[in-house]
Amino acid sequence: MRILLLSDIHSNLEALDACLAFAPAHDLVFNLGDVVGYGASPNEVIERSRSLGKFFVRGNHDKAAAAVIELQDFNPLAGIAALWTRNQLTPENLQWLRALPEGPEHLPEVANVQFVHGSPLDEDEYLINVQDALEPLMLSSVSLTFFGHTHIQGIFSMNGAVCNMLHPSYRTIGQAEAAEFPLKENGRYLVNPGSVGQPRDGDWRAAFAMFDSEARVVTFFRTPYNLKAAQDRILEANLPQRLATRLAAGR
Numbered sequence: 001m002r003i004l005l006l007s008d009i010h011s012n013l014e015a016l017d018a019c020l021a022f023a024p025a026h027d028l029v030f031n032l033g034d035v036v037g038y039g040a041s042p043n044e045v046i047e048r049s050r051s052l053g054k055f056f057v058r059g060n061h062d063k064a065a066a067a068v069i070e071l072q073d074f075n076p077l078a079g080i081a082a083l084w085t086r087n088q089l090t091p092e093n094l095q096w097l098r099a100l101p102e103g104p105e106h107l108p109e110v111a112n113v114q115f116v117h118g119s120p121l122d123e124d125e126y127l128i129n130v131q132d133a134l135e136p137l138m139l140s141s142v143s144l145t146f147f148g149h150t151h152i153q154g155i156f157s158m159n160g161a162v163c164n165m166l167h168p169s170y171r172t173i174g175q176a177e178a179a180e181f182p183l184k185e186n187g188r189y190l191v192n193p194g195s196v197g198q199p200r201d202g203d204w205r206a207a208f209a210m211f212d213s214e215a216r217v218v219t220f221f222r223t224p225y226n227l228k229a230a231q232d233r234i235l236e237a238n239l240p241q242r243l244a245t246r247l248a249a250g251r
């Protein structure tokens with residue numbers, strides 16, 4: 001089965017459309033959460049995401065926009081965007097967002113794999129470095145976890161007692177590219193497809209990944225998108241300017 005992995009779209013319709021245009025053929029889409037927040041196209045992104053299938057876990061921004069959680073733990077930029085998003089959402093989309101499941105989620109067709117937003121142990125935890133990844137790698141009931149939340153594309157791997165962090169290396173800074181990572185049979189992995197709509201690894205291109213469960217290969221992708229259009233929408237919506245400028249820096 002070929003699973004297209006999308007995460008942290010953050011209401012960026014232009015980035016989502018570019019990813020879908022570049023994505024190879026796949027059997028299903030799994031969305032790792034933060035469908036909304038920060039960007040200016042929440043309803044459009046929810047509707048496009050729902051049209052891609054039914055496999056989701058909720059993100060912290062989805063919870064905030066849907067008033068599942070309070071906003072006090074959010075930084076001011078994120079809080080402003082969450083409130084703006086809540087006011088924009090149609091009643092149906094708000095209801096849909098509110099009902100998104102907490103991870104880990106599983107697919108009956110694909111054994112030994114789970115899907116979460118933050119960590120398998122806590123949906124809101126950030127797995128940024130090897131220290132963060134050790135406990136979930138060791139304690140997870142399955143050997144392969146797909147996660148998002150950090151907006152940083154890459155893999156944590158554990159072979160025996162050694163934990164490593166790997167990031168795909170690309171040849172350009174502005175072209176559409178792919179990078180393959182074959183998984184070892186006995187390894188344990190945490191895989192982050194990166195953020196579609198607000199990358200924070202210094203690469204402005206929209207990020208996503210594909211997992212081929214028969215070949216046991218993860219392929220990472222980056223694609224340029226209509227950055228200017230996404231920025232203009234944010235500015236036209238009177239959202240904070242920083243939410244537009246950071247997209248160009250990938251931060």
Ligand SMILES: [Fe+2]
Pocket residue numbers: 008010034059061149150151
């Ligand atoms: Fe996010």
